[in-house]
Amino acid sequence: xxxIRNLTKTFPTxxxxxxxxxxxxxxxEDGDIxxxxxxxxxxxxTLVRCLNLLERPTSGEILIDGVDVTRLDGRExxxxxxxxxxxxxxxxxLMQRTILDNVALPLExxxxxxYEREARxxxxxxxxxxxxxxxxxxxxxxxxxQQRVSIARALAxxxxxxLCDEPTSALDSLTTNSILKLLRDINQKLGVTIVIIxxxxxxxxxxCNRVAVMDNSVVxxxxxxxxxxxxPQRLITKQLLGRVMWDA
Amino acid sequence: xxxxxxxxxxxxxxxxxxxTLATLAMTGIATLFAYLFGLPMGVIxxxxxxxxxxxxxxxxxxxxxxxxxxxxLPFIILIVAVIPLTRVVMGTSIHVRGAIFPLVLASAPFVxxxxxxxxxxxxSGVIEAAQSMGATTLQIVFKVYLPxxxxxxxxxxxxxxxxxxxxxxxxxxxxxxGLGDIAKRYGYERSETSVMWxxxxxxxxxxxxxxxxxxxxxxxxxxxxRH
Numbered sequence: 001x002x003x004i005r006n007l008t009k010t011f012p013t014x015x016x017x018x019x020x021x022x023x024x025x026x027x028x029e030d031g032d033i034x035x036x037x038x039x040x041x042x043x044x045x046t047l048v049r050c051l052n053l054l055e056r057p058t059s060g061e062i063l064i065d066g067v068d069v070t071r072l073d074g075r076e077x078x079x080x081x082x083x084x085x086x087x088x089x090x091x092x093x094l095m096q097r098t099i100l101d102n103v104a105l106p107l108e109x110x111x112x113x114x115y116e117r118e119a120r121x122x123x124x125x126x127x128x129x130x131x132x133x134x135x136x137x138x139x140x141x142x143x144x145x146q147q148r149v150s151i152a153r154a155l156a157x158x159x160x161x162x163l164c165d166e167p168t169s170a171l172d173s174l175t176t177n178s179i180l181k182l183l184r185d186i187n188q189k190l191g192v193t194i195v196i197i198x199x200x201x202x203x204x205x206x207x208c209n210r211v212a213v214m215d216n217s218v219v220x221x222x223x224x225x226x227x228x229x230x231x232p233q234r235l236i237t238k239q240l241l242g243r244v245m246w247d248a
Numbered sequence: 249x250x251x252x253x254x255x256x257x258x259x260x261x262x263x264x265x266x267x268t269l270a271t272l273a274m275t276g277i278a279t280l281f282a283y284l285f286g287l288p289m290g291v292i293x294x295x296x297x298x299x300x301x302x303x304x305x306x307x308x309x310x311x312x313x314x315x316x317x318x319x320x321l322p323f324i325i326l327i328v329a330v331i332p333l334t335r336v337v338m339g340t341s342i343h344v345r346g347a348i349f350p351l352v353l354a355s356a357p358f359v360x361x362x363x364x365x366x367x368x369x370x371x372s373g374v375i376e377a378a379q380s381m382g383a384t385t386l387q388i389v390f391k392v393y394l395p396x397x398x399x400x401x402x403x404x405x406x407x408x409x410x411x412x413x414x415x416x417x418x419x420x421x422x423x424x425x426g427l428g429d430i431a432k433r434y435g436y437e438r439s440e441t442s443v444m445w446x447x448x449x450x451x452x453x454x455x456x457x458x459x460x461x462x463x464x465x466x467x468x469x470x471x472x473x474r475h
Contacts, residue, residue, distance in 0.1 A: 054379060077382075078382040078383075081381060084380070088376070092374050092376065096469075105381065106381040108391065109383045109387055139471060163380075
């Protein structure tokens with residue numbers, strides 16, 4: 001379980017302090033596919049980056065299974081990150097490594113043996129349906145295939161939590177569906193909790209069970225997906241749902 | 249025509265061969281040592297910059313300053329100015345041996361900047377991905393930065409090699425010999441232009457070989473392009 005309490009992150013900019021997220025509180029239960037939706041610049045990306053401390057929050061707490069991770073540093077921080085998988089909008093694969101070696105990288109970082117790495121990476125490539133591409137390089141793959149590799153990579157260290165930062169925003173709609181199905185399968189079969197950032201309501205509709213809506217650095221609405229969709233309270237939520245005429 | 253060539257070769261062949269060897273030795277050894285020092289300097293410049301994986305304003309600005317000072321001294325001045333130091337480090341300040349130390353001193357900062365710009369080309373998203381996996385600073389350097397930048401580093405090495413090659417022409421002032429020195433002595437001081445032109449052609453051939461080989465190798469190893 002992840003409990004985010006009163007989380008705030010500010011950045012110094014030449015024009016003064018910029019507040020990326022302000023007083024955000026959320027709870028993600030084990031087994032959730034938790035969607036965080038909002039427009040560009042709403043603070044979603046910063047919020048999810050605080051969960052593995054790629055960004056250090058300015059104040060507030062993040063309890064993962066009861067431990068406040070905002071206090072971690074050094075070895076403990078590295079150990080935390082190894083337990084959390086992350087998937088990015090632009091895939092972020094290593095272009096000079098084969099697909100197999102890309103998936104094996106987190107294991108290499110964690111100090112696993114060569115045999116262990118290769119066996120696990122092959123197993124994961126099988127899971128994401130890319131066994132035939134083991135020795136290929138990322139440049140030889142389509143966007144959807146590259147995202148499958150990056151999902152396999154995120155699973156390498158058997159994480160309980162996976163963070164997905166706009167995982168389908170660089171993909172066409174059919175490929176988006178196949179990636180969403182893959183994420184749903186991973187959630188159901190492996191029991192991995194997934195936090196997924198998106199600006200597309202369809203992503204939330206298709207695979208999330210819970211959702212938080214962010215607008216201007218603040219969470220304005222959250223709850224079960226069906227409830228929020230049935231009865232959106234805020235203008236931004238209605239806009240994201242397409243219930244406001246686009247030229248109104 | 250043929251006898252003219254034979255006569256030229258009889259007179260200058262030995263000189264040109266030893267000049268070519270001296271140039272190759274100076275360039276090769278100096279480049280090797282320039283990378284030995286310049287590569288870590290370039291890596292440190294990248295990881296300590298603001299927003300880098302180990303930001304440190306102090307380290308970055310001090311190292312940056314040292315590199316800039318090294319790069320702003322004209323080599324002809326540097327090679328003379330460091331003669332006492334060269335004597336201490338190398339045991340002599342003349343010949344090829346005496347030229348290596350100032351060559352390394354002048355080219356390591358250049359190499360540092362070449363390495364810095366190659367590493368800066370690595371996609372920051374890939375670095376962030378490695379950080380999200382819990383990689384240490386050293387792991388990011390050795391498993392991500394250097395291998396991902398390798399094709400670019402190889403191309404950079406050809407630029408470094410060729411500029412060090414041109415530095416060696418100046419190394420003649422400490423009696424290091426080499427092709428550049430021959431061109432200067434025979435062509436400029438004695439007006440024997442035929443010798444000068446032959447050395448110029450030899451230098452052009454060397455540069456072409458270095459550039460073609462490194463460009464080919466860089467393309468060959470770069471997995472971003474489909475073969």
